[in-house]
Amino acid sequence: MSTSETRPPALLTTSGLVFLGVLGAAVVLVPALNLLTAPDSALHVPTYVVSLLGKYLTYALLALSVDLIWGYVGILSLGHGAFFALGGYAMGMYLMRQIGPRGVYGDPVLPDFMVFLNWKELPWFWYGFDLFPFAALMVLLAPGILALVFGWFAFRSRVTGVYLSIITQAMTFALLLAFFRNDMGFGGNNGLTDFKDILGFNIQADGTRVVLFVLSAVALGLGYVLCRFLVRSHFGKVLVAIRDAETRVRFTGYRAENYKLVAFVVSAMLAGIAGALYVPQVGIINPSEFSPANSIEIIVWVAVGGRGTLVGAALGAVLVNYAKTYFTSGLLAPYWLFMLGGLFVAVTLFLPKGIVGTFYDWRARRRASDDIPGAEPAAAPKPAE
Amino acid sequence: MLLALAVLSAAALSAAALAGRAEAQDVGGALAQLATNKYDDTEAALSVLALSGDPAAVGIVSALAEGRLVFGGTPPRVFIQGEGGALLDPLTRQPVADAPAVKPVRVNNRVRRAIEAASGALSLVSPDPAKRLEAAQAVGRSRDVAALPALDAVLAKETDPKVKSALALARASIVIGQAGVSEADRIAAIEVVGAQGNQDALALLRSVPADASPAVKDAAAAAIAGIERNLALWGAAQNVWYGLSLGSVLLLAAIGLAITFGVMGVINMAHGEMVMLGAYTTFVVQELIRTHNPGLFDWSLIIAIPLAFLFTGLIGVIIERTVIRFLYGRALETLLATWGISLILQQAIRTLFGPTNREVGAPSWMSGSFEIGQLSITYGRLWIIVFALLVFVALLAVLRLTRIGLEMRAVTQNRRMAASMGIRTNWVDAMTFGLGSGIAGMAGVALSQIDNVSPNLGQSYIIDSFLVVVFGGVGNLWGTLVGAMSLGVANKLLEPYAGAVLGKIALLVIVILFIQKRPRGLFALKGRSIEA
Numbered sequence: 061m062s063t064s065e066t067r068p069p070a071l072l073t074t075s076g077l078v079f080l081g082v083l084g085a086a087v088v089l090v091p092a093l094n095l096l097t098a099p100d101s102a103l104h105v106p107t108y109v110v111s112l113l114g115k116y117l118t119y120a121l122l123a124l125s126v127d128l129i130w131g132y133v134g135i136l137s138l139g140h141g142a143f144f145a146l147g148g149y150a151m152g153m154y155l156m157r158q159i160g161p162r163g164v165y166g167d168p169v170l171p172d173f174m175v176f177l178n179w180k181e182l183p184w185f186w187y188g189f190d191l192f193p194f195a196a197l198m199v200l201l202a203p204g205i206l207a208l209v210f211g212w213f214a215f216r217s218r219v220t221g222v223y224l225s226i227i228t229q230a231m232t233f234a235l236l237l238a239f240f241r242n243d244m245g246f247g248g249n250n251g252l253t254d255f256k257d258i259l260g261f262n263i264q265a266d267g268t269r270v271v272l273f274v275l276s277a278v279a280l281g282l283g284y285v286l287c288r289f290l291v292r293s294h295f296g297k298v299l300v301a302i303r304d305a306e307t308r309v310r311f312t313g314y315r316a317e318n319y320k321l322v323a324f325v326v327s328a329m330l331a332g333i334a335g336a337l338y339v340p341q342v343g344i345i346n347p348s349e350f351s352p353a354n355s356i357e358i359i360v361w362v363a364v365g366g367r368g369t370l371v372g373a374a375l376g377a378v379l380v381n382y383a384k385t386y387f388t389s390g391l392l393a394p395y396w397l398f399m400l401g402g403l404f405v406a407v408t409l410f411l412p413k414g415i416v417g418t419f420y421d422w423r424a425r426r427r428a429s430d431d432i433p434g435a436e437p438a439a440a441p442k443p444a445e
Numbered sequence: 446m447l448l449a450l451a452v453l454s455a456a457a458l459s460a461a462a463l464a465g466r467a468e469a470q471d472v473g474g475a476l477a478q479l480a481t482n483k484y485d486d487t488e489a490a491l492s493v494l495a496l497s498g499d500p501a502a503v504g505i506v507s508a509l510a511e512g513r514l515v516f517g518g519t520p521p522r523v524f525i526q527g528e529g530g531a532l533l534d535p536l537t538r539q540p541v542a543d544a545p546a547v548k549p550v551r552v553n554n555r556v557r558r559a560i561e562a563a564s565g566a567l568s569l570v571s572p573d574p575a576k577r578l579e580a581a582q583a584v585g586r587s588r589d590v591a592a593l594p595a596l597d598a599v600l601a602k603e604t605d606p607k608v609k610s611a612l613a614l615a616r617a618s619i620v621i622g623q624a625g626v627s628e629a630d631r632i633a634a635i636e637v638v639g640a641q642g643n644q645d646a647l648a649l650l651r652s653v654p655a656d657a658s659p660a661v662k663d664a665a666a667a668a669i670a671g672i673e674r675n676l677a678l679w680g681a682a683q684n685v686w687y688g689l690s691l692g693s694v695l696l697l698a699a700i701g702l703a704i705t706f707g708v709m710g711v712i713n714m715a716h717g718e719m720v721m722l723g724a725y726t727t728f729v730v731q732e733l734i735r736t737h738n739p740g741l742f743d744w745s746l747i748i749a750i751p752l753a754f755l756f757t758g759l760i761g762v763i764i765e766r767t768v769i770r771f772l773y774g775r776a777l778e779t780l781l782a783t784w785g786i787s788l789i790l791q792q793a794i795r796t797l798f799g800p801t802n803r804e805v806g807a808p809s810w811m812s813g814s815f816e817i818g819q820l821s822i823t824y825g826r827l828w829i830i831v832f833a834l835l836v837f838v839a840l841l842a843v844l845r846l847t848r849i850g851l852e853m854r855a856v857t858q859n860r861r862m863a864a865s866m867g868i869r870t871n872w873v874d875a876m877t878f879g880l881g882s883g884i885a886g887m888a889g890v891a892l893s894q895i896d897n898v899s900p901n902l903g904q905s906y907i908i909d910s911f912l913v914v915v916f917g918g919v920g921n922l923w924g925t926l927v928g929a930m931s932l933g934v935a936n937k938l939l940e941p942y943a944g945a946v947l948g949k950i951a952l953l954v955i956v957i958l959f960i961q962k963r964p965r966g967l968f969a970l971k972g973r974s975i976e977a
Contacts, residue, residue, distance in 0.1 A: 136777045210957075217961040222712055222776050226911045227957045233908050234953035237946050352908060356714075356784050363781055397792035404785020408778045409771055 069292050075416070076288060079371045080281055086113070087277045091270040107266045111341045112385065114273035116378045118338040121280045123361045123377035124370060125330035128287050130359070131368030132296065133323050134303035136221075138355050139228030140331050142235050143203035145349035147332025149239075150202050152252035152345040153186060154195030155263070159256050172254070173247045183245045192259055199336040200329045207328030208321070215317035215324070220306065229352050236350035251346025258340050269341070276337045280374065283330050287370050290326070299323055360400075363407050366414025375416060472499045476535060479505075479514065480521040482550055491559040495566035496598055501536050503567050508535070509550060510560045518545035569599045569612075577608045585615030593619055613637055618649055621665075631657070632664045639668030642675040643819060679819035684937045690826040692933025693833035694895070696926060697888035698906040699913035700840060703925040705881035706914055707857060709874055711769055712780040715787040716910065717903025719882045722760065723753035723889020724898045725794060728803045743808040746890060753886035761882025765875045773874075787903070795900040805893040829891050836887060837926055843880070844922070853877050912956050918966030927967060932956070 072080070090113060093105040122144050129135040156171040165175040169182055188194040210231060214224055242248035261268045290296050301309045302316050310316050339345045348354070358377075365376020380403070387396045411418055475490035475497070491509075494502040504525065508514040513526040514535075524532040524541060532544045552560070568580040584596060596616045603609045617634035635653070638646045650672070653665040698720055705713045727749040734741050734748075741748070764786060772779045807825060814823040844850035852873045855863040864870045889902070896902060909932075917928025932952065939948035963969065 136780070213958070213961045217964055219960055219964045222706075222710075222780075223915055223960060223964060225712075225777065225780065226915050227960050229908060230912055230953045230957055234950045234957075237950050237953075241946055353904075356781075359781060360785075363778075394792070394796065397788045397795075401785040401788030401792070404788070405768055405782045408782040408785075409768060412775075412778065 071285070071288055071292065075369075075371050075420075076284070079284065079374065083277050083281050087274050090273060094266060094270055107269050110266075110269050110273050114269070114276045114341045115338060116381050117273070117276040117280050118334045118341070119358075119361065119377040119381050120374035121276070121283050121334035121337070122331050122358060123365070123373040124280070124283050124287060125327040125334065126358050127362045127365075127367060127370055127373035128290070128330070129323050129327045130362060131370070131373070132291050132303060133299045133320055134306075135320065135324065136225045136359065137228045137324075137327075138225045138352060138359070139230075139232035140327075140358055141352075141355035142232040142350055143207060143328040143331035144335040144338070144358075145235070145239075145345065145347075146202040146206065147199045147335030148339040148345040148349060149246060149252070149335075150189075150195055150198040150332070151336035151339045152255075153189040153198075153246075154192060155255040155258060155340060156252050157186070157190040158258065159254065162256055163254070171247070171252070173242075173250065174245070177242060179245075186245065196336075199332050203328040203332035203335075204325050207325045211321045211324040215320045218317070229355070232350050232355055233352050236347055236352070239347035239350060247346070249347065251344060252339075253344040253346075255340065255343060263340055263343070272337065272341050276341070279333055279337060283333070284370060284374070286326075286330075290323070291370070295319065295322075357400075360404050360407070362414075364403065364411075364414055366416035366418070366420075369414065369416040369420065372414050372416030376414060379415075472497050472502060472505075472536065475502075476505070476523050479509075479523045479550055480516045482516055482521070482548075484551070484553055484556055487550060487552070487556050488559045491556070491563040495563035496595065497570075500572065501538075503564070503571070504538070505535050506560060506563045506567060509552065510557075510564070512549050512552075514550045515547035516550055517547035523550065566595060569595065570602070574605045574608050577603070577605070578611050581608060581611035581615045585611070585618045614641065621649055621653060628658055628660055631661050635661070635664045635668050639671055642672050644676070647672050647676070676819065680941075681938075682818075683820055684941065685934055686820060686822065686826075688934030688937035689930060690830060690933070691937060692930035693830040694892065695906075695909055695913050695933050696833045696929035697829075697836060697891055698885070699910040699917075699929055700837060700922065700925055701881035701884035701888065702910050703881075703914045703917070703919070703922060704840075704853075704884070705878055707919045707921070709769075709773070709877055710776050711772075711878070712776055712783065712911075713878075713881070714780055714784040714907065715764065715790060716783075716881070716885055717905075717907035718787045718790040719757045719761065719885035719903070720889040720892060720906055721794065721898075721900065721903040722757050722790065723886030724805065724893035724896075724902055725798065725803070725889075726753040726756050726886065727890045727893040728798075728805050728898055731805060742806070743810060745806075746808055746811075746894075749890045750887055753890045754883040757886025757889070758879040758883030761885075762875050762879040764882075765878035769878065770871065770874065787907075791900045791903070798900070800900060802897040802899045805898050807894055811894060825894055829895065832891050836884060837922070840884065841922060849873070849876055912953070915960060915966055916956055918963075918968035921966075921968040924966055924968030 090105055090110055093103055094107060094110050097104040099106075122140070125143075126137065126140050129137060159171065161168045163172040163175070165172055167175045170179060174182070189198070210228075214227065219227065238244055239246050239251075240249055246252070255263050257263050258268065261271075291299065298309065298314055298316075298319050302314075302319060306316055335345075335349075357380075361377040361380045362373045363376070364380055365374065366372025380400075383399070384396065387393065387399060392399075407414065413421060472494065475493040478486040478490035478493075487509075491506065494506055505514065505523075508525045514523060515526050515532070516523045522545075523535055524544075524547060525535050525538070526547070526549075527533045527540070532541050532547065533539065534541055565580065568576045569584070571577055571580070581596075593616065596612060596619070600609070600612045600616060603612055614637055617637035620630055620634040621638060635650065638649050647669060650665050650669045653661060657665075698717075701719070702713060702716045705711050705716070727746065730749040730752060731742070731745045734745050764783075768782050768786065769779055772782060811825045811828055814821055816822070842850075844854060852863070852868045853876075855866070855868055856870050856873050856877075860870055863873075892902065892906075896905075913928045913932055914925060916932060917924030917926070935955070936948060936952050939951055942948070943951055960966075
């Protein structure tokens with residue numbers, strides 16, 4: 061019999077329920093307002109907005125994956141954009157193969173850029189991408205295997221902290237350079253674009269866009285539940301312990317590197333899924349997704365929302381990207397980088413726990429003062445030692 | 446080229462002269478022939494003069510060219526018409542007492558060509574060794590058989606060793622492709638050419654005709670192999686030089702980072718922007734000099750170095766006091782905050798100076814190049830290497846010999862102990878950050894010479910700089926030096942095999958793997974802490 065003290069925390073907390081509720085509402089409302097209202101109606105949501113929101117949701121999933129390893133394991137990956145981009149490229153390759161003879165050069169098999177480069181046959185690594193199940197598998201495997209190999213090396217030799225951050229950055233930088241090369245067979249500088257349809261549906265059609273949006277929301281929701289499940293399990297407790305005192309965990313008899321590796325690979329796969337959903341909604345994937353600056357930006361989404369809160373990461377991603385869309389398309393465009401930079405500084409200085417983390421603190425403090433008036437605010441519950 | 450043509454035709458003439466007109470073998474005979482005032486005789490006389498090597502011949506030929514060579518009297522003699530119409534003896538250049546009525550020696554186009562040829566050939570025997578050298582090289586490049594007799598003639602007389610070897614080379618270059626020459630002679634020629642060991646020699650040896658005898662071909666093949674080995678060595682040396690040059694750039698960019706990172710544990714992502722600010726300081730200094738005092742332009746970099754140091758150092762201190770001091774102990778968060786600062790600085794520069802590249806000129810002492818063997822060394826690169834090493838040494842001296850350096854080292858090794866010994870760690874932190882930023886600014890002055898001065902300048906160095914610091918080992922300047930140089934050289938040595946981009950990728954992978962092996966870099970600080 062488990063007593064109330066040893067019972068694990070609920071899978072879904074209040075904020076988690078609110079988060080899933082909002083997502084659910086979006087899944088119902090956005091498609092309805094897009095498909096069922098007249099285009100001139102005040103309530104109509106244009107398709108481009110649907111895709112934009114879908115893009116935010118994929119970013120939110122990406123932020124979630126970063127929060128899993130940064131917030132709970134303390135691994136600051138400055139290369140998570142690489143996993144996102146790899147998932148995106150896997151999906152992009154499938155979409156390229158779907159173009160078939162409808163490309164500019166009309167080659168039944170080769171994508172346009174290969175015809176342009178005067179290639180005669182498909183490189184071996186493009187085989188199989190005409191089949192959706194294979195491509196879907198690669199969306200998981202490509203980032204997963206990279207994370208497995210990279211993490212296996214890095215965690216085994218106990219590369220931690222700043223050093224790990226810098227070599228993850230070197231990893232994404234190396235991939236950036238590699239994917240820029242035409243000879244790699246991934247479209248070089250231009251990347252993959254000009255997609256026509258996905259699983260037989262026209263990729264530009266309103267219906268397809270709405271379905272992609274719904275899928276992104278569902279993926280985000282499932283990703284959230286998965287992460288919650290992981291972090292509240294025994295496995296998750298060990299992760300947090302590694303974050304706080306890796307050596308002590310090691311001395312207690314845990315193979316810290318294995319725990320970290322599993323978390324890292326899961327996180328990379330989530331990022332890959334986010335990338336795969338991102339590409340059909342945006343319509344292009346190119347090497348700039350690998351750029352180190354992108355990966356650092358992901359970190360700031362998580363930091364703004366609140367590191368180690370999951371919900372906060374998703375919220376931060378949506379808020380920062382909404383701000384980016386809003387500010388880069390107006391009179392304020394030249395000042396966007398000032399604002400983004402200022403945001404980085406302000407969040408680290410004044411809001412180290414992010415929006416959601418600060419909210420949790422405030423709530424905990426209020427509850428504590430409600431229970432015992434005049435008492436010290438309760439700190440976050442500490443794991444038993 | 447003109448010279449080469451001239452020498453050739455002179456040689457051809459002389460060959461004809463040697464064969465046909467044996468009567469005029471010396472300068473005296475040539476003068477007699479000139480006095481006949483017949484085109485054929487003039488031409489023949491010119492060829493004799495060309496081969497004579499007599500110092501007087503030069504004067505005679507140039508007088509003919511200028512229409513000052515005259516003849517008259519009975520029997521006809523030639524004179525040179527000096528200043529004011531006085532007649533001079535062509536050999537002694539002394540005025541003649543009984544001047545007859547004279548007419549200039551006639552010239553037509555054919556004779557004019559012969560004159561050019563003769564003056565060309567005479568430069569082979571010119572008293573000035575530099576001129577002889579030039580003429581010999583010109584003949585060698587032309588590779589015309591007709592020049593052989595002339596070459597043989599001068600080769601026998603030549604005393605200057607440099608000119609002599611140039612003549613021998615010229616002769617060998619000609620002989621090598623000749624079927625008519627004896628085998629031993631050709632093999633000797635191949636040896637002479639092979640000893641040169643450069644690209645030209647390689648081309649010459651490859652031109653040995655296919656119908657040459659096996660011995661000649663073997664000799665040529667051996668010589669080619671030797672030269673290729675030699676060239677490969679020089680090529681490697683050149684790559685190492687480029688690598689050192691790149692390494693010194695990396696060193697400049699990374700050394701400031703090594704201080705802030707090593708001493709303070711701060712990951713300063715805005716470090717690249719400090720480099721960029723230093724480059725823009727140079728730009729502003731040069732603009733001011735251009736508008737106010739153009740004469741000082743050659744001093745612009747010297748003036749910019751301290752200014753850049755002070756300016757970026759000041760910015761660094763401001764950043765440390767306003768942002769970073771609140772983040773000590775949270776290394777990963779300093780990374781975020783300084784990344785934000787870097788975005789702000791970039792955008793600020795973009796707003797002030799525009800997004801395009803700004804032109805920063807090179808002072809005269811930084812342009813040009815010189816050669817050592819097959820190595821070409823540009824002054825710009827050389828100065829940057831020197832500057833990087835100077836900065837390195839100066840920094841070492843500051844850390845070793847000054848009070849603030851002592852305090853910095855104390856804080857690096859044990860911050861709390863240092864504080865309890867009365868060191869104001871706050872102040873040391875601010876100074877350290879200022880010093881690191883100031884060095885980045887000085888790096889910017891140097892980089893403005895070899896890179897585009899644009900708001901993105903810093904971005905391209907930040908990843909490499911971090912790799913250098915991490916590779917070399919945090920908190921050890923020697924590690925940074927070795928790290929920068931080895932990454933620079935490795936990069937340039939990989940490039941010929943893998944191409945620039947793949948080489949860079951390979952290097953990144955190598956560093957990533959290296960970190961697995963030595964997670965604290967090449968020169969790790971030794972300590973007992975399990976967390977290192």
